[in-house]
Amino acid sequence: MAGVPDKIQTWQMVQPTVFNRETKETTPGKLQKTEIPVPELQPGEVLVEVAGCGVCHTDLGYFYDGVPTVVKPPLTLGHEISGTVVAGDEQWIGKEVIIPAVMPCRKCILCKTRRGNRCLDQKMPGNSLGIYGGFSSHIPVPSIDLCEIKNRGKFELSHLSVVADAATTPYQASKRAELEPGDNVIVIGITGGVGQYMGQITKALGARTVIGIARNQEKLERSLKFGADFIINSTGKDAGAVSKEFRGLCKQNGLPNTGWKIFEVTGAKGGQEIALALLGFTGKLIVVGFGLAKTEYAIGRLMAFDAEIIGTWGCLPEYYPAVLDMVLNGKINLEEFVEIRPMSSIAETFAEAHKVPPMKRIVLTPDF
Numbered sequence: 001m002a003g004v005p006d007k008i009q010t011w012q013m014v015q016p017t018v019f020n021r022e023t024k025e026t027t028p029g030k031l032q033k034t035e036i037p038v039p040e041l042q043p044g045e046v047l048v049e050v051a052g053c054g055v056c057h058t059d060l061g062y063f064y065d066g067v068p069t070v071v072k073p074p075l076t077l078g079h080e081i082s083g084t085v086v087a088g089d090e091q092w093i094g095k096e097v098i099i100p101a102v103m104p105c106r107k108c109i110l111c112k113t114r115r116g117n118r119c120l121d122q123k124m125p126g127n128s129l130g131i132y133g134g135f136s137s138h139i140p141v142p143s144i145d146l147c148e149i150k151n152r153g154k155f156e157l158s159h160l161s162v163v164a165d166a167a168t169t170p171y172q173a174s175k176r177a178e179l180e181p182g183d184n185v186i187v188i189g190i191t192g193g194v195g196q197y198m199g200q201i202t203k204a205l206g207a208r209t210v211i212g213i214a215r216n217q218e219k220l221e222r223s224l225k226f227g228a229d230f231i232i233n234s235t236g237k238d239a240g241a242v243s244k245e246f247r248g249l250c251k252q253n254g255l256p257n258t259g260w261k262i263f264e265v266t267g268a269k270g271g272q273e274i275a276l277a278l279l280g281f282t283g284k285l286i287v288v289g290f291g292l293a294k295t296e297y298a299i300g301r302l303m304a305f306d307a308e309i310i311g312t313w314g315c316l317p318e319y320y321p322a323v324l325d326m327v328l329n330g331k332i333n334l335e336e337f338v339e340i341r342p343m344s345s346i347a348e349t350f351a352e353a354h355k356v357p358p359m360k361r362i363v364l365t366p367d368f
Helices: 057-064 159-164 168-176 195-204 217-223 239-253 269-278 300-305 317-328 343-355
Strands: 007-015 030-037 045-054 080-088 096-099 138-142 184-188 209-214 230-233 261-264 284-287 308-311 338-342 361-365
Touching: 007 138, 030 343, 045 096, 045 159, 057 343, 080 138, 080 159, 096 159, 159 317, 159 338, 159 361, 168 195, 168 317, 184 195, 184 269, 195 209, 195 217, 195 261, 195 317, 209 217, 209 239, 217 230, 230 239, 239 269, 261 269, 269 284, 338 343, 343 361
Parallel strands: 184 209, 184 261, 209 230, 261 284, 284 308, 338 361
Antiparallel strands: 007 030, 045 080, 045 138, 045 361, 080 096
16 A cells, blocks of 8 residues: 555546537547646545556446536546545545445435435546546545455455446346346346346346346357356347247246346347337336437336336445455356456557447556
8 A cells, every 4th residue: 555645646538529410520539647636635535546447338428428427527537446545534544445336425315215326416436526536546535435345365456346336236226126036037238347247146146047138149158157047149130039039938948928027238229129028027127227329118018017117326335245245255256257457558448348348347457
């Protein structure tokens, strides 16, 4: 652990990518290495030395796809963060921590009724925590929401950064779905950064059957080792064709055609259409992935099917210790799904991940 720095070294999003609908011209986004002052810490705040920050689809949405941030650029992106506390609350100094991706106010009615993961005054690094984000050397955060890492054993501290979103978001989604042992589950987008943990977590929580749907055959086959019992490759298939293949798979393996819990993790229009096509009698669709596309659905089918569609956002900080324990105890595999790169590669990494979803969750480590 180093001392308290004079400045925070950081990679700021100076401007996002801008598409002009009239001229059809695209102005590329810009990331810039710079330094910013270390703020005066208030009571209840700490300064965390960043060990690693995961590259999330949300970051790419902010930078490339016109998804607005609460704090306008310039600001630092990044919300999957692990590190070591170096200043602030005395009881936290020297401790290794995971910083929750969303930090509720803990005062409003949503927070008081256990819906704090969608608190309207929440703070999110790389979006609404001032100009501060995880693609930095350090970050100031409230200490109340920190998840302390104890006895991490063989795990690299940087690797555990993905717990802050990729692993905890599926856990929250499972809670919203009221997942119970013996439930049957479909994960649409099981090969993605969040989807690969969605499959693992539902299985670890007792799902009887997990069916993974995605387009990358290599990743689909990998998912069979980490949660999935069956897979469907949706490449070149419309929602109707995938639904027909799903029904055939159920018939062949003696699986029911009611009560499935469907997790749509892609946020893409195609994935949403598949999810809606699969939603049947007494089924439950949990929308985990974010996207800007509009998808049509005959909403009266919910009445006829006695079915549900539920949205879910982030994860309550209170759930982080349980997810961390699942990782440290081997119920969730991180090592097979994490790739470490230097933070100086951020521009190239963003471009690569935006073009082709990576095989593993990329974690950037500070090398200022």
